[in-house]
Amino acid sequence: xxxxxxxxxxxxxxxxxxxxxxxxxxxxxxxxxxxxxxxxxxxxxxxxxxxxxxxxxxxxxxxxxxxxxxxxxxxxxxxxxxxxxxxxxxxxxxxxxxxxxxxxxxxxxxxxxxxxxxxxxxxxxxxxxxxxxxxxxxxxxxxxxxxxxxxxxxxxxxxxxxxxxxxxxxxxxxxxxxxxxxxxxxxxxxxxxxxxxxxxxxxxxxxxxxxxxxxxxxxxxxxxxxxxxxxxxxxxxxxxxxxxxxxxxxxxxxxxxxxxxxxxxxxxxxxxxxxxxxxxxxxxxxxxxxxxxxxxxxxxxxxxxxxxxxxxxxxxxxxxxxxxxxxxxxxxxxxxxxxxxx
Ligand code: CP3
Numbered sequence: 159x160x161x162x163x164x165x166x167x168x169x170x171x172x173x174x175x176x177x178x179x180x181x182x183x184x185x186x187x188x189x190x191x192x193x194x195x196x197x198x199x200x201x202x203x204x205x206x207x208x209x210x211x212x213x214x215x216x217x218x219x220x221x222x223x224x225x226x227x228x229x230x231x232x233x234x235x236x237x238x239x240x241x242x243x244x245x246x247x248x249x250x251x252x253x254x255x256x257x258x259x260x261x262x263x264x265x266x267x268x269x270x271x272x273x274x275x276x277x278x279x280x281x282x283x284x285x286x287x288x289x290x291x292x293x294x295x296x297x298x299x300x301x302x303x304x305x306x307x308x309x310x311x312x313x314x315x316x317x318x319x320x321x322x323x324x325x326x327x328x329x330x331x332x333x334x335x336x337x338x339x340x341x342x343x344x345x346x347x348x349x350x351x352x353x354x355x356x357x358x359x360x361x362x363x364x365x366x367x368x369x370x371x372x373x374x375x376x377x378x379x380x381x382x383x384x385x386x387x388x389x390x391x392x393x394x395x396x397x398x399x400x401x402x403x404x405x406x407x408x409x410x411x412x413x414x415x416x417x418x419x420x421x422x423x424x425x426x427x428x429x430x431x432x433x434x435x436x437x438x439x440x441x442x443x444x445x446x447x448x449x450x451x452x453x454x455x456x457x458x459x460x461x462x463x464x465x466x467x468x469x470x471x472x473x474x475x476x477x478x479x480x481x482x483x484x485x486x487x488x489x490x491x492x493x494x495x496x497x498x499x500x
Contacts, residue, residue: 161225162357165295169358169394169416171434171470177462178225178295179495181488182398182418183478184218185230188447188485191217201246202238205231208281215286219294222488223496226295229283229351233301233362236343237310239275240267247314257313257321264336269343276347280354287355295358298351302363303340303385304378310336319368326377337381345388358394360418361385367401374405379412386413396439400477403428410436421476426464429471437470442491444475447483451490458494 159167165178186192192214195204204210214230234244234252243255258264283298290296309315311322325333348359361382369377386395397414399405403423410417416437419425425441432438446457465471473495479488489500 160292161294162292165225165472166357166394168470168472169396169437171437173469176497177465177471177473177495179473179492180224180226180228180295180297181218181475181479182228184224184228185214186479187481188479188483188488189217189221190485191221201232205235206278208278208285211278211282212285212289215282216289221485222492222500223498224294224492226297226357227286227290228297228299228360229279229286229356231279231282231299233299233306233364234309235276235279236300236306236340236347239272240269240339240343242267242310244309244314251315252309253314254309258310258336261332264332264339267339269339269346272343272346273350276350279347280350283351283354283356296356297358297360298348298354298356299360299362300344300347302361302366302378303337303344303381304369305363305365306340307333307336308365308368319365322368326373341381341384341388344385348385348389352390352393358396358415359389360396360398361414363397363399363402366399371405374402375408379405379408382414383412396437396472398439406432406436416470416472418472418474419476423476424464425461425471426468429465429468434470437472439472439474441474441476444477444479444483447475447479447487447491449484449487451484451487454484454487455490455494458491462494 159175164174167174168178211230215227219227244252247253308319308322366378394415396416396418397409398418399409400420403419406428416439418439419441421441421443429438442461446454493500
């Protein structure tokens, strides 16, 4: 069973020789080879230059036995392509060039030129697909409309999400117009990714937990469902919903094939309650990778043991790997999952 067969079997809850494994933000600041490239080019240049994006995507697979490559990019390429650029704050977090406020600003955001402004995604993915062949899984991704809207309306990373909530409650027509625009843009992006050969797409609803529980469907899930319905029938989508495992049934009802859940979730309890039409991805606490390899190994073993005998498990972190993760602890985690000695 090669990596791609293993991944696709697990995603369809079929038996596998061992759980497939990859990490969120697997390319990034914890890797010295990434930091070396970043000395020469900034993040957005790396994302938009196919040779660099291909190289960064493949870096973790050269070092480690990952079963899947995830495109090196960011969820914020969509607001950027619509006309709202982003950059990183000095002290961490995202800043948009402006906070979306007036209806005029909203009307100016345009998806008409998306195919050409995002053509670098197509070029990068085609090159990756031909280099990975049928051996490795290739993943595309994007943000959920709600999560992207938090950045766009708040003007960057936020802790309160008050402005977007105010749009929802007091300007429902503007809220819907923004969500519809984001759906159209994401459908175009995902179709492009599928045509370029990705095996699955992960949708990040990173800030879904900012929604009111009884409004989660109206504020976020129904837009995700609309996107999934616009993709080719049965194309597999994995939905990452941080802090929302208690909505597992509603998350799955969007049409998502798999749910990626954070480390606060008891994955086994969710596995036992969800049908085998739904794979589960996760959910090692990424903090253990900043600790001694023995800690990373023990934590990985404990999660594997808890999931033992269950079908449809893709091993992953609960959230993205952090810049201070230790290379030897990442290796220890991968040794446990793959049984290879590294
Ligand atoms: O997983 C991968 O390797 C694929 C690449 C990927 C990146 N961002 C690259 C990246 C993916 C899947 C993302 C998703 C993403 N981006 C999300 C959803 C997932 C999540 O974490 O909840 C979000 C919310 C973003 C927006 C974003 N981009 C944030 C909040 C940050 C951190 C900013 C900071 O201050 O640290 C980024 C930066 C980012 N995106 C990095 C990488 C590798 C770090 C870039 C660097 O400093 O070199």
